[in-house]
Amino acid sequence: MTDRKPLMAGNWKMNLNHFEAMKHVQELAFSLTDKDFDAVDVAVLVPFTDLRSVQTLVQGDKLRIQYGAQDVSQHPSGAYTGDISAPMLAKLDCHYVIVGHSERRQYHGETDALVAAKAVAARKHGITPIVCVGEHLQVRKDGAHVAHCVEQTRGSLAGLSAEQVQASVIAYEPVWAIGTGEVATPEDAQEVCAAIRTELATLFDESVAANTRILYGGSVKGANAAELMAQPDVDGALVGGASLDAADFTRIVRFRDSAVAAG
Numbered sequence: 001m002t003d004r005k006p007l008m009a010g011n012w013k014m015n016l017n018h019f020e021a022m023k024h025v026q027e028l029a030f031s032l033t034d035k036d037f038d039a040v041d042v043a044v045l046v047p048f049t050d051l052r053s054v055q056t057l058v059q060g061d062k063l064r065i066q067y068g069a070q071d072v073s074q075h076p077s078g079a080y081t082g083d084i085s086a087p088m089l090a091k092l093d094c095h096y097v098i099v100g101h102s103e104r105r106q107y108h109g110e111t112d113a114l115v116a117a118k119a120v121a122a123r124k125h126g127i128t129p130i131v132c133v134g135e136h137l138q139v140r141k142d143g144a145h146v147a148h149c150v151e152q153t154r155g156s157l158a159g160l161s162a163e164q165v166q167a168s169v170i171a172y173e174p175v176w177a178i179g180t181g182e183v184a185t186p187e188d189a190q191e192v193c194a195a196i197r198t199e200l201a202t203l204f205d206e207s208v209a210a211n212t213r214i215l216y217g218g219s220v221k222g223a224n225a226a227e228l229m230a231q232p233d234v235d236g237a238l239v240g241g242a243s244l245d246a247a248d249f250t251r252i253v254r255f256r257d258s259a260v261a262a263g
C-alpha cells in the first residue's frame, strides 16, 4: 500500500432498522478512537431508511464515522417509483454510495453501463461511488477472472473522467467469496486489484492509478484483514457480515494491531 489512506466500509445490506442503526453506530463510536480515524477512513453503508438517523447521530455528536447508501438512481429526479436520487443522498450529506454490487447485478439485472451511469450521477453530486466488480466461481475456475474483472472495471467506469475516477473507490469482490466464509487468499486479492490498477493507468494515467483506492470484499473478518491489507494494491475492505458486529468491525479497522501481534 502506498500513501493511500485505507478505507474500511461496512455494507450492512438489508439489515438493521433505524433504531438498530443508531445503537450500532453508537457502539462503533464507543469502540473507535481518534487514533483509529487518523489511520483509517471508516464508513457505514446503510439502508435508505437508516440514513436520516445515522446523519443526525454522526453530525450531532461530531463522529468521524462516514456514511452512505447502497444504491442510487442514474436519474436526478422524476417518475422512477422506488428509486432514490444522488441529489437526495447529497442532501443527507452522504459520503459514499455503492454502485454495481454483485447482488444488484444479479437480482436487479444491473449492467456495466447502468453502473457507470450511477457512478457518474454520484460524482456529479459530490458523492464517492464505490464501484463493485468481481467474478463468479465458474469464471475463476476457467482462469478468466483477471480478464473478467478488468473488462467489468472498464465498462463500469465508462464515461467517467480521470478526476471522477480518482474521486471514486473500486471494490473487487469475488462473488464466490461473498457471505460464504471462503475469503480470497491475499495473493488472489492482490492479483486482481493490481490488474485493475494497471487498467486505470491504461485508461487514464499513472497518477489516477496511483491515487484511486481499490478495496477487497468477500468474507473479510478481524482474523483475516491484516494479511489482505498487507498487499500493496489492496487499500481497504468492503465488509458485509462482519460489519454488523461492532467488535469484529473494530478489529478490521485495527488490522495493523493484529499484523504487529502476528509479526
Ligand SMILES: O=C[C@H](O)COP(=O)(O)O
Pocket: 011, 101, 173, 177, 178, 179, 180, 181, 217, 218, 219, 220, 238, 239, 240, 241, 242
Ligand atoms: O459488500 C460486501 C460484500 O458483499 C461482502 O460481504 P461479506 O463480508 O458478508 O462476505
